[in-house]
Amino acid sequence: MAASQSTAVAVKPKSNLEAVREAMREEMARDPRVILMGEDVGVRGGVFQASAGLYDQFGNKRVIDTPLAESVIVGAAIGAAVAGLRPIAEIQFADFSHPAFDQIVNEAARVRYRSRNGWGCPLVIRAPFGGGVHGGLYHSQSVEAFYAHVPGLKVVAPSTPGDMKGLLKSAIRDDDPVVFFEHKGIYGGPREVIPEGDHLVPIGKADVKRPGEHVSVIAYGLMLHRCLQAAEDLAGEGISVEVLDLRTLRPLDTEAILATARKTGRVCVVYEDNKALGVGAEVSALIAEQALFDLDAPIMRVAGPEVPAMPYAPPLEEWFMPSAEGIAEALRHLATF
Amino acid sequence: MAASQSTAVAVKPKSNLEAVREAMREEMARDPRVILMGEDVGVRGGVFQASAGLYDQFGNKRVIDTPLAESVIVGAAIGAAVAGLRPIAEIQFADFSHPAFDQIVNEAARVRYRSRNGWGCPLVIRAPFGGGVHGGLYHSQSVEAFYAHVPGLKVVAPSTPGDMKGLLKSAIRDDDPVVFFEHKGIYGGPREVIPEGDHLVPIGKADVKRPGEHVSVIAYGLMLHRCLQAAEDLAGEGISVEVLDLRTLRPLDTEAILATARKTGRVCVVYEDNKALGVGAEVSALIAEQALFDLDAPIMRVAGPEVPAMPYAPPLEEWFMPSAEGIAEALRHLATF
Amino acid sequence: MARKQGAAAEARAPATDLPAERLLGMYRTMVTTRAVDERMWLLQRQGAIAFTIPCKGQEAAQIGAVAAFDPSRDWFYPYYRDVGVMLSLGMTPRDVFLGGFGKFDDPESGGRQMPYHWSLPKARVVTGSSPVATQIPHAAGTGMALQLKGEDGVVFCSFGEGSTSKGDFHEGVNFAAVRKAPVIFFCENNQYAISEGLEKQMAVRSVAERAAAYGIPGESVDGNDVFATYAVVRRAVERARAGDGPTLVEARTYRLMAHSSGDDDRNYRTREEIAEWAKKDPIQLFKEQLIRQGVLDEARAQALSAEVADEVDAATDAAEQAPWPEVADATRFVYAEGGNGRGR
Amino acid sequence: MARKQGAAAEARAPATDLPAERLLGMYRTMVTTRAVDERMWLLQRQGAIAFTIPCKGQEAAQIGAVAAFDPSRDWFYPYYRDVGVMLSLGMTPRDVFLGGFGKFDDPESGGRQMPYHWSLPKARVVTGSSPVATQIPHAAGTGMALQLKGEDGVVFCSFGEGSTSKGDFHEGVNFAAVRKAPVIFFCENNQYAISEGLEKQMAVRSVAERAAAYGIPGESVDGNDVFATYAVVRRAVERARAGDGPTLVEARTYRLMAHSSGDDDRNYRTREEIAEWAKKDPIQLFKEQLIRQGVLDEARAQALSAEVADEVDAATDAAEQAPWPEVADATRFVYAEGGNGRGR
Ligand SMILES: Cc1ncc(C[n+]2csc(CCOP(=O)(O)OP(=O)(O)O)c2C)c(N)n1
């Protein structure tokens, strides 16, 4: 947790879901311009309970149950942002961000650029993403690559409670639109002690979650944990794996990516999204462009298969998602290449 | 144009726009299930005149002026497709496909897979894309990478009149949804003689538009022509450039990409879209994964800069788009690496 | 009748063209729908299936509406709660449970989609997704295709009242209205979209008022009354078949259970409100109507319920024992197999 | 008055609270709007600028509507044809031409956007894009922000009638209605969306009928009459400011030119239809009204037109000679510069 700027003391372990809730509560308490809008975010506290208690604490002017319409959730948040507020727009499932695609990509991302700084759009779009929760086809998707392609947006996908809280707070304070992806498969755990106080983690910085010597694996979200597991398993075989947590998907931390590639010369990128043009494609292309002659092996990608989305039936869902074993297998291959 | 399946004789040179119009006219005449829907496609013949004459020829039941609403253009086309028609849905500018993003990505692309072949969705979504026409920010975008990321879709972007016609006809006959991008910067030219008769070009096959020995450049759309220009210029300097026209962006022709990479060992991918996670990222990642040790130089990408979209002012528009000179410069660098 | 809401059962007019046998069949489907719904809840609570989304309370709206269609030529875009619609169209309890487990024989998706994502090609029930209201443009398009082909089918398209807030509702209904496409837009207004009451979705008091924006008829009917719902939808179907275009029908009803197995409804509505609506239970009401008409009696009703219970037990077992999809199947049908041919 | 369309000028009621000086200012703005519009067309035809999209015929709707707002506290989401709105709010002809050329001093975007993509932060004119109707949700959100901050501003949001087919129209107006946000949705119904007449966009005869779906007032007014438009919008603004929520206003008018410099309108409408509407030219009508009221006379009108012509000439020259944006500037402001601070 290299990048924490906090010096406060530690307390009991928290989940990613609690981290999200705490970040919102603290920022809403700190800054009256922060509002939350989305479906069921009010009395219901959100379908995942991410905003439980916020409605009671901040009232229905700042915690807004919106109509069932994602385009206007984001669109109205943009209108509130240009007028001086700092909205958090919740999309109930990342799969349902697509009706708001135009508002996110053509509007939010371009407000500042198209007005040459006449207007800004400080806005956070929060969306639970990813699978392993029996939500196929439409409650399990990884949609981050669509947004990571878009200049003008920042795209964040933390994997641990400390990063989740620290990055969400940074996102809320950011002057530009941030799409904030929370992997729903890790809402409940693993838990972690989050530094108390005003814990901020900067957007744009990756984090070496486990240093290693022989192979690098680069991931984010739930996959980060499966990579850590694979690294742990391979340690017993004498293979030392460096695990880099991207944390931010736009802008990518090019320096950290190239550093680990140069260090080990063997890189695998792991993501749950469909392989082609997923985030790993850009990570790989970056390395192929800037660190090719430091490599001792091809750049591998372990990713979701090329089917439209993760299926529902348990055996198919398991098949879709890269497993710790599958990742270990790939890393073993790289290490002995 | 290697992949033509036609044996008919040649006549006078045609433009890409004429190629589009001919393909639609022929397919509509051939198959009564083919319909065209979109804004102003009827009496107006489309804002680019792509459908000029079709309304008179096929009537208002098969050439449908839709309300100004992209989501329902695609959505209704899906409903017509499952009911046995073969709709061509025109999006007036690719920049305006985003309101239909959910219908394209979550619906059209998944109809067959999610019903395990219970239903199919034979549908073509045509959209003029790309810049150089003083259309910044919103009439010049390259949006193909969003769709090329999506299994279940096929994505096509031809560069020459023969391919334009042959691929559009293949797309209309395809049993699955095809997103068909027409670069508006080459609607008028260069012209080309199109083989007469039932000229089909298969989806999924790239085409070596110019064979070469020293360096490979991979492109599509308007950029293909700038690459050809650069190759021509470099020939004078003794640098032999192979120019591969991707033509189809999903599925990528992996074989052709790896073949040219292995042949020259020096690859540059050129595209007009923003660089990060543009189509070139996947092309580069593919090579880095499967042909790394055949390379003699890093995989380069010459692409649009990381700003939200191409600006309007002539000097900025020029700055945004990769030029033949810029491409030649990169290829020269690769050749002498 | 459509716009009035009778206070007592007696005030409703069960006059109908439906023969007794048909009515008994509908009653049986209603009882089966309820039993399937309750079994799905139980299976979920036991951990046997991942998810369920109950339709309890909405059976009359569903079964009354679909009865007005002709299964031999009409097209259907039901939404996730429409167990009653699907059982009316030939889906079996076993099919529903197969979908619940995600088994290979699930006729909707072969276990690929979460339960309740209907698809039944032989009955022209078109595959649906989870993002709500997306089927509304599809229904408009199918209606236009029928017009173009000169077929006289009518399209059924249902959704919740919350879903009328979405752009796809507006765009789909509007386009259908402009082209006079033969589509019945059937809104099951169960008063809530998850936790959000009607007043958070719209500033009108009835979904039927939305029809005015499209120049089409808007009808509001007591969705707990099979006869009333049937009559209103029947009229709408006749208009559509005659070429007079779409109708928006609102069936006023109530979701008696939580939104889904993942929902806890205690923080957004009172137990009293639920109890009040439970008194208007559509199955009880239909039973009383049929008994009053002499079509049914208590003994027969009880026998029928017992039969249904057995059927649902057997269907649960069959589904539980059915095979899972094979991993090798998961890569199939991303695209059509076997080259050019039919779209499906 | 709002719902009736006076046949003759005499039948219209020019009674107003607007003082003579203000009326003269509005007249001057109208004349300037027309002159700027015609100059843009000319510049495009000469090849000096890439594109224009004329507002000729819609000046009364624009200038009448915006006059009902308070520029010191209200917020504006105009659409591309609203030259009259922008000149009323302090944009100058030179600014419009700078945008036409794409020069660095273009106050909207520094030459980044095509012309007519308004943005004027000092006047709370919020930046807009090309995809139509996207500003409607923004306007709803701005209205809610004003409510939350306890400010009494009202939001102006305009668009064409074709744009009411889009989902964003529905979602934005609906949300504003639910929250009673202070927004005036102002539709300039110029009868066409490029080539498509009203009947291809909607099955109602007036955009104002769409209001019924949202439980808000819908008003239709003769958009070629400044006074009538002003009166209707004024009333709507008063309601909004009093906390009574949004209004949908339709100004019935006509686009006298082709859709844009890229359009040829000959294949979709008759010359006779255009000539008929040209007789109701809003500038001519306003001039006659003002002369009848003794606010203006022919001599003064001619002098004013001459002044405007000079102003527009000078503005053209100034814009033509202004510098282009530097390439180095093109990478700025993708994100905020200088770290955390104000959102804009
Ligand atoms: C586009 C989209 N956004 C959010 C959801 C999550 N969601 C599922 S059901 C539902 C409520 C739907 O309410 P309504 O339309 O009234 O139907 P009901 O569930 O009450 O039958 C929501 C918000 C979704 N499925 N799709």
Ligand SMILES: Cc1ncc(C[n+]2csc(CCOP(=O)(O)OP(=O)(O)O)c2C)c(N)n1
């Ligand atoms: C989402 C979207 N689709 C298509 C277009 C192309 N387009 C520009 S203006 C226009 C017609 C708009 O008609 P209307 O709303 O009536 O406004 P008008 O131009 O008549 O003032 C169209 C289709 C667009 N700008 N945005």
Ligand SMILES: [Mg+2]
């Ligand atoms: Mg509901």
Ligand SMILES: [Mg+2]
């Ligand atoms: Mg118009």
